[in-house]
Amino acid sequence: LYTSKHKVKEKNLEDSLINSWGSKFYQDNMYPFISNFWKFDISNMSKDYKARVTPPRIRYAIQKIFEFKNKRDFKSNTQQSLESKITIKDKPKFRNFYLYPKFGCKRVIDFLKDDIILNDGIIKTNSIITDLNSSNDHIEIQYIQGKNVYTDVFDKIYWAASILDLINLLKLKNYNQLNYRKLLTINIGVDKKDLLGDKVHASYVMIPNILFHRIHEPNKISPYMTPKNKTSACLEITLDKKINNPTDLVKKSLNQFCLFYNLKKSEIHYLGCNYYEEAYPLLFIDYNEDLARFKEALSKKTSKISLIGRTGQYFPYNVVETLNSTL
Numbered sequence: 079l080y081t082s083k084h085k086v087k088e089k090n091l092e093d094s095l096i097n098s099w100g101s102k103f104y105q106d107n108m109y110p111f112i113s114n115f116w117k118f119d120i121s122n123m124s125k126d127y128k129a130r131v132t133p134p135r136i137r138y139a140i141q142k143i144f145e146f147k148n149k150r151d152f153k154s155n156t157q158q159s160l161e162s163k164i165t166i167k168d169k170p171k172f173r174n175f176y177l178y179p180k181f182g183c184k185r186v187i188d189f190l191k192d193d194i195i196l197n198d199g200i201i202k203t204n205s206i207i208t209d210l211n212s213s214n215d216h217i218e219i220q221y222i223q224g225k226n227v228y229t230d231v232f233d234k235i236y237w238a239a240s241i242l243d244l245i246n247l248l249k250l251k252n253y254n255q256l257n258y259r260k261l262l263t264i265n266i267g268v269d270k271k272d273l274l275g276d277k278v279h280a281s282y283v284m285i286p287n288i289l290f291h292r293i294h295e296p297n298k299i300s301p302y303m304t305p306k307n308k309t310s311a312c313l314e315i316t317l318d319k320k321i322n323n324p325t326d327l328v329k330k331s332l333n334q335f336c337l338f339y340n341l342k343k344s345e346i347h348y349l350g351c352n353y354y355e356e357a358y359p360l361l362f363i364d365y366n367e368d369l370a371r372f373k374e375a376l377s378k379k380t381s382k383i384s385l386i387g388r389t390g391q392y393f394p395y396n397v398v399e400t401l402n403s404t405l
């Protein structure tokens with residue numbers, strides 16, 4: 079209540095979180111979560127980053143308090159005057175319909191693949207781009223596939239990968255503050271029907287010293303994701319440095335996961351982990367200035383490259399925003 083009346087001037091992510099959550103809730107809950115997620119000083123982060131957990135709506139919270147008291151036959155003049163001011167449109171709206179592939183997101187790749195091939199596209203996987211040369215009317219790309227080196231020529235390219243790679247390939251000035259957080263996901267089969275509770279598909283961890291910041295339970299979005307009466311979990315851990323061997327981190331995370339959900343070791347099955355090099359663009363406080371300078375340098379160097387997507391445009395878009403930005 080105090081924070082809703084006394085907002086601080088928002089200079090950074092910390093200020094914006096305090097304004098929307100209140101300083102006590104921020105200190106106790108949001109701080110451990112956000113600092114574990116970003117592995118960065120929150121007061122040096124941009125308020126452009128919007129944490130994907132919705133802050134409380136003060137009118138709704140007050141309404142709920144009165145509803146609770148109402149159940150105990152508590153009625154006061156204040157409540158009546160407040161109730162008369164709160165209308166149905168103040169109630170928060172929940173999205174309760176998701177489009178999700180029956181057997182998970184990996185299936186989306188098959189549809190995309192078929193569509194690209196149907197439209198005479200060519201897909202080249204496991205290729206590493208090693209050189210880019212741009213002239214007035216084309217751009218030449220050199221890449222390695224297996225042990226062979228190839229060169230292809232295009233009118234124009236759309237770059238959806240890391241802009242750090244682009245900076246290196248084009249030998250641009252080093253914008254060393256532009257950086258991404260890496261991500262390790264750990265997949266676990268669980269011999270239980272349910273883990274997070276009814277209708278909850280993801281849970282954000284706000285407890286200090288827990289290695290993972292989010293737990294995702296895929297069969298809450300599609301029941302076909304696990305065998306009947308079993309479930310699975312995906313733990314997410316952001317990293318500020320590359321790790322060559324995740325064994326220790328995986329072991330500690332599995333232990334914490336068992337403690338967290340009161341599971342016996344025999345009830346869980348480690349299914350493997352995935353490592354993503356450039357998962358989250360780091361929105362440090364003046365990232366926009368560095369990004370603008372980089373884009374200017376890029377446009378001076380070539381007009382043949384357009385940046386697209388979450389990694390290419392250096393903003394933590396979700397899938398819908400990514401597709402919209404691409405189209």
Ligand SMILES: Cc1cc2nc3c(=O)[nH]c(=O)nc-3n(C[C@H](O)[C@H](O)[C@H](O)COP(=O)(O)OP(=O)(O)OC[C@H]3O[C@@H](n4cnc5c(N)ncnc54)[C@H](O)[C@@H]3O)c2cc1C
Nearest residue numbers: 206207238239240243357386387388389395396397398400
């Ligand atoms: C753990 C996690 C959970 C998420 N959950 C959701 C969710 O529930 N809902 C939602 O809407 N969004 C979610 N997102 C966000 C969503 O995944 C992204 O917004 C989307 O994938 C971004 O697409 P993109 O094409 O911009 O980038 P990416 O999907 O990252 O694609 C970039 C591609 O470039 C390739 N690449 C990188 N460097 C090179 C190089 N040098 N040469 C060649 N190729 C290269 C990479 O291998 C990658 O395939 C999640 C993201 C993560 C990491």
